[in-house]
Amino acid sequence: MKFIAYLILLILFSCNNQHEKDEELKDNDLVISGDSTQIDKPIKTNNEIAKEYANQRFRKVIVEKIASDKFRIQGEAQIFEANFNWVIEDGHNELKKGYEMTDAGAPEWGRFDFTIEAHKKRENSTLNIILFEISAKDGSRQYELHIPLK
Known part of the structure; x- marks a missing residue:
């Protein structure tokens, strides 16, 4: 009888563990294909919907x-020696470039937070930042x- 009770507890625990793993996979909307990937998981900042971007x-x-x-x-970035570069372009020209640091180097995921100022040369151009x-x-x-950059 004790054996059956232990077996039932083991089965219930295993099923619950698998359910949690499935939920984690469902919450992670990241799909990696090629060099860059965009996550379609909008987040709210300052009453606006912002997109979240990612790659490897x-x-x-x-x-x-x-x-x-x-x-x-x-x-966040997983970068060797916690150092990455960025370039702002308008589709034709590089307007500005620089580098930033994360608070941790690879293999850890370090956080970064920086502010840039970018001016369009042509009114109808679209600015992009490349990390x-x-x-x-x-x-x-x-x-x-x-x-x-919108």
């Missing part, structure tokens, strides 16, 4: 417009994450 090295990246030409970028890691091997851009 960046996740939970949110862009918030502070003023007409000023933007706040925050998120990327520089390859230690050859200096090329890796894991580029393109985000529109």
Whole structure:
């Protein structure tokens, strides 16, 4: 009789554990395909709906417009030596570039939060920020994450 009671408890515990794992998988809307991936999980900031962007090295990246030409970028990155670069472009020209640091280097996910100011050269152009890691091997851009600045 005790054996049957233990067996029932074990089965119930196993089923509950699997249900929690299924819920975690359901909550994670990240789908990785190719170099960049966009998460279709809107989050509310300042009564507006913001999109969250991610790829293999960046996740939970949110862009918030502070003023007409000023933007706040925050998120997490898994970057070697906690150092990543960014470029602002208008589709034709690189308007501004720089680098930022996270609060932890790989393999940890470090947080970042920075503010940039970007001015359009042409009124009808669209600004984009590209976050990327520089390859230690050859200096090329890796894991580029393109985000529109609206």
